[in-house]
Amino acid sequence: MGANVIPLFVVVSLSGAFLISLFGRKLKWFPDLIGSAFTALLLLLSLYAVKIVAEAGTLVYSAGSWKPPVGIVFVLDGLSSFMLVTVNLVAFCVAMFSINYMAKYTSKWKFYTLFLLMLAGMNGVLITGDIFNLFVFLEIASVASYALVAFGTERHELEAAFKYAVMSTVGSLFILLGIVFLYSATSTLSMADIALSLSPGKHSGILMLVSILFLMGFGLKAALVPFHAWLPDAHPSAPAPISAMLSGVLIKSLGIYSLCRIIFCVLGVSSQLLSILMVLGTLSMLIGVFLAIGQWDLKRLLAYHSISQIGYVILGISLGTPLGIIGGLFHLFNHSIFKSLLFLNSGAIEYTTGTRDLKKMGGLSEKMPITSTTALTAAMSISGIPPFNGFWSKLLIIIACVQAAKYWYGFWAVLASILTLASFTKVMKYAFFGNLKSQWAMIKEVPVFMKLSMIILAVICVFGGLLFFPGLREPFLLKASGVLLDAKTYASTVIRLVQ
Amino acid sequence: MSKEHDRGMSVIVKTVTRLTVGLILLYGIYILSHGHVSPGGGFAGGVIIALSFIHLMLAYGKEAALKRIPSQALSFFEGFGAIMFLAIALLGFTGGYFFLNFLPKGEPFKLFSAGIIPLCNIAISLKVGAGLFAIFIALVLLKFEGENK
Incomplete structure (x- = not known):
């Protein structure tokens, strides 16, 4: 099988989406089954991808047996397989959660079609080795996500989706413009080929321009602070x-992975760019958490925390030291686990009580023990309390800051972590602890699939720290960080393997 | 206003439409089937085919067009086009590669040549044509709903 597994990540999710759009309208059980089964299959495939990358190293696949620079290549290396596991793990839990949660919406099959299309876009971004192909997959994922944000078709949902669509399209245009400039300078679209044709002396002007364009475009997709x-x-x-x-x-x-892949592996990283990223990451970290702490809408609070935690990831990666990159990538994995769990918890609360306002909740832990236990786990992970996974990755980032003699950045990271703890203390107090309000006396715990997916994610939160211990870290984290550390060898490896 | 739309436009428009709509459809099929030997292809052909139905709808009102091609059929063709394209790509695995052109290539510039490319064009035209017409219908229905309020 070997490299033949690479295109399957796009094929499986796309075929799931179109099969559901063909048959899902008539057969009510079909979307649930396909959604969960296909995401489970993708998860297994991505674990298999980690295994073959650990054994055989980087794999390259030429679509239609056309060799680059003419054809499109798919590249599976340590970073891609690491991200594939992250994406498909969360997608599987989310698909299982949706079986019960989406029952209250009409036309569930449309939801699953868009969901699998978005997943196909994300998987495509992760495996492609062609810069325009990356843009196409990025647009597939983005357009599907605009429709999904508007899925409830209430007034504020449509407004948010419109705002998101406009902003994200502007980001895409910056990325497209960057690709155009790169193409005009190098006459090729294959990432490995671009990296080999760019020479710092001849192309320094265009490199600066393109770096800034990509920083704005992908920064908008990643929601770094000014964007x-x-x-x-x-x-x-x-x-x-x-x-x-x-x-x-x-x-x-769409944001962090693409930014790192292009800036590190294609354009070549410079110290100015890294310091810009470091400042942006620290700003996101602090501004996100300060905005979050005053929110009373649970999901809005969690959304601001996403900005803040993305700041940690960017800060870690942009330190550029081995420990910093490992810490950043590890935090990326951990954040995707606990933040998905927290959003699923907020969905469970909304499912039973119908509200997202923290002031209206209270004492829910009596009635919803599983939701409150998993939320507590996730809240402790995001606040960096040992021994949960968030603690280890934040610790790595802070140690890396100190090692690189960036003491102030380390201090801001600690401060943001303390503020995160404060805001999640507020969430736990108002939502789950305290006295049960009389209007919630009749509520019940959520259905079985919702419980199951929350429990899976909570278990990963508890044991996620183990991924950093010797034996487990070599195939997963060290392979991924190795790609960014030896970014200069990316192009020559791809070209060598394809011959 | 909406009743007038249902009945369609004036007799001049209707006559011209009756004469041209078949030609537009035929031209779309021509562009589509010669996509691999001349400019054009699945996307352009699909758009022209969809335009012939939109033309019918503008002249005769939406019932006339929807009677010929109901919206369920549109949704079916859209999904089917995508599945067909994916299936063609997957069949490339019989030759060892995803998207491999596994059929005999034939003689260049002949209609039956170029392996899987004409089949891909047909799949794309189904997807694009059905998708474009469905978007048009969605916009029209939305407009009528807005007017009724």
Whole structure:
């Protein structure tokens, strides 16, 4: 099988989407089954991808047996397989959660079609080795996500979706413009080929321009701080499973992964660019958490925390040291787990009580023990309390800051973590602890599939820290960080393997 | 206003439409089927085919067009086109590669040549044509709903 597994990530999710659009309208059980089964299959495939990358190293696949620079290549290396596991793990839990949660909406099959299309876009971004192909997949995922944000078709949802669509399209245009400039300078679209044709002396002007364009475009997709305004509207307005997908993995695969892949592996990283990213990451970290702490809408609070935690990931990666990159990527994985879990928890609360306002909740832990336990786990993970997974990755980032002698950045990271703890203390107090209000006396715990997916994610939160221990970290984290550390060898590896 | 739309436009428009709509459809099929030997292809052909139905709808009102091609059929063709394209790509695995052109290539510039490319064009035209017409219908229905309020 080997490299033949690579195109399957796009094929499985796309065929799921179109099969549901063909048969899902008539057969009511069909969308649920296909949604869960296909995402489970994708999860297994991505675990298999980690295994073959650990054994055989980077794999390259030429679509239609056309060799680059003419054809499109798919590249599976440590970073891609790491991201594939993250994306498909969250997608599987979300698909299972949606079986019960989406029952209250009409036309569930449309939801699953869009969901699998978005997943196909994300998987495509992760495996492609062609810069225009990356743009196409990025647009597939983005357009599907606009429709999913507007899925409830209430007034504020449509407004949020419109705002998101406009902002995100502007981001896409910056990316497209960057690709145009790169193409005009190098006459090729294959990432490996671009990296080999760019020479710092000859192309320094265009490199600067293109770096800034990509920074704006992908920064908008990742919701870094000057470009974050769409996120607190768009993410809470979507149905809860989609909020989990958007905050958990979409901003990471379209934003952070693409930014790192292009800046590190294609353009070549410079110290100025890294310091810009470091400042932006720290700003996101602090501004996100300060905005979050005053929110009373649970999902909006979580959305602001996404901005803040993305700041940690960017800060870690942009330190550029081995430990910093490992810490950043590890935090990326951990954040996608606990933030999806928190959004699923907020969905469970909304499912039973119908409200997102923290002031109206209270004492829900009596009636919803599983939701409140898993929410407590996730809240402790995001606040960085040992031994949950968030603690280990934040610790790595802070140690990396100190090692690189960036003491102030380390201090801001600690401060943001303390403020995160404060805001989640507020969430737990108002939502789950305290006295049960009389209007919630009759509520029941959520149905079985919702419980199951929350429990899976909570277990990963508890044991996620183990991924950093020797034996488990070599195939997963070290392979991924190795790609960014040896970014200069990406192009020559791809070209060598394809011959 | 909406009743007038249902009945369609004036007799001049209707006559011209009756004469041209078949030609437009035929031209779309021509562009589509010669996509691999001349400019054009699945996308352009699909758009022209969809335009012939939109033309019918503008002249005769939406019932006349929807009677010929109901919206369920549109939704079916859209999904089917995509599945067909994916299936063609997957059949490339019989030759060892995703998207491999596994059929005999034939002689260049002949109608039956170029392996899977004409089949891909047909799949794309189904998807694009049905999708474009469905978007048009959605916009029209939305407009009528807005007017009734």
